[in-house]
Amino acid sequence: xxxxxxxxxxxxxxxxTKKIDSIRVIDLIDEIGICxxxxxxxxxxxxxxxxxxxxxxxxxxxLNGAQTWESFLSRSMNSFKNSPSIIINxxxxxxxxxxxxxHEQLMxxxxxxxxGADEDEYYAYSADVFTHYVxxxxxxxxxxxCVETNEELIRKIKAIMPITLFVGLYGPLGGKNENKKQLAN
Numbered sequence: 001x002x003x004x005x006x007x008x009x010x011x012x013x014x015x016x017t018k019k020i021d022s023i024r025v026i027d028l029i030d031e032i033g034i035c036x037x038x039x040x041x042x043x044x045x046x047x048x049x050x051x052x053x054x055x056x057x058x059x060x061x062x063l064n065g066a067q068t069w070e071s072f073l074s075r076s077m078n079s080f081k082n083s084p085s086i087i088i089n090x091x092x093x094x095x096x097x098x099x100x101x102x103h104e105q106l107m108x109x110x111x112x113x114x115x116g117a118d119e120d121e122y123y124a125y126s127a128d129v130f131t132h133y134v135x136x137x138x139x140x141x142x143x144x145x146c147v148e149t150n151e152e153l154i155r156k157i158k159a160i161m162p163i164t165l166f167v168g169l170y171g172p173l174g175g176k177n178e179n180k181k182q183l184a185n
Contacts, residue, residue: 004042006032008053011046015086020050020093047097050090054099058087059106072110073157074150076103076138084142091139100135107131130161 010031014023025046029039043049062075080087090099111127134157141153148156 003034003038004052007034007039007042007049008056011049011053012057012083012086015089016083017085017089019089020046020098021095045097047093047095047099050099051097051102054090054102058083062106069107069110069114070154070158072107073134073138073154077141077146077150077153080138080142081146084146088139088142091135104128104131104135107134133157133160 007028010028011023014028014031023046025036025039028046028049029036039049043052058079059076062072062079091103093100108127108131111131112124137153137157141148
C-alpha cells in the first residue's frame with residue numbers, strides 16, 4: 001500500500017478520540033514511524049492531510065454523483081453517520097484551513113454550478129449563509145446520534161433555504177437567469 005494511505009488512516013484513527021486542533025504532525029510521524037520529510041513530501045500540514053483523508057475516505061464520489069443538492073446531503077449523511085466521532089472531531093476546528101471550510105466550499109461549488117450562486121453578490125451571500133447553517137445542522141445531527149432520518153433532516157434544511165437558492169434550484173422557468181428575473185419581479 002502507498003504511504004499516503006497509512007498516513008491518512010492514522011489521522012482518522014487519532015480523530016476517533018482527539019480533535020484535529022490537538023493532533024500534532026509529530027504524533028502522526030511517530031505513530032507511523034516515518035521521517036518528517038516523508039510527511040511533508042505529501043502534505044503541507046495536518047489540515048491538508050485532513051482534507052486529503054476525507055476526500056479519499058469519505059467524500060470520494062459524493063459531489064460528482066449527486067444529481068440534486070438533496071442527494072449531495074443524503075450521500076454526505078450516509079458517509080458521515082458511520083464515523084460520527086471522526087467527523088465531529090475533524091469539523092470542530094478553529095483553523096481557517098479546516099475541514100468545515102472545505103465542506104462548505106463543496107456545497108458552494110454545487111450551488112454556484114446549479115443555482116447561479118456565483119452570478120451576483122446576493123446569491124453568493126445566500127449560498128454562504130445556507131452552507132454554514134447546513135454544516136451546523138449536520139454536526140448537531142451527528143452529536144445527537146443521527147436520530148432523524150435523512151429525509152427528516154433534509155426537510156428541516158429545506159424549510160430554511162433562502163428563496164434565492166430555492167428559486168435557482170427549483171424555479172418553474174428552469175434557467176438560472178430567468179429565475180433571477182422572476183425573483184426580482
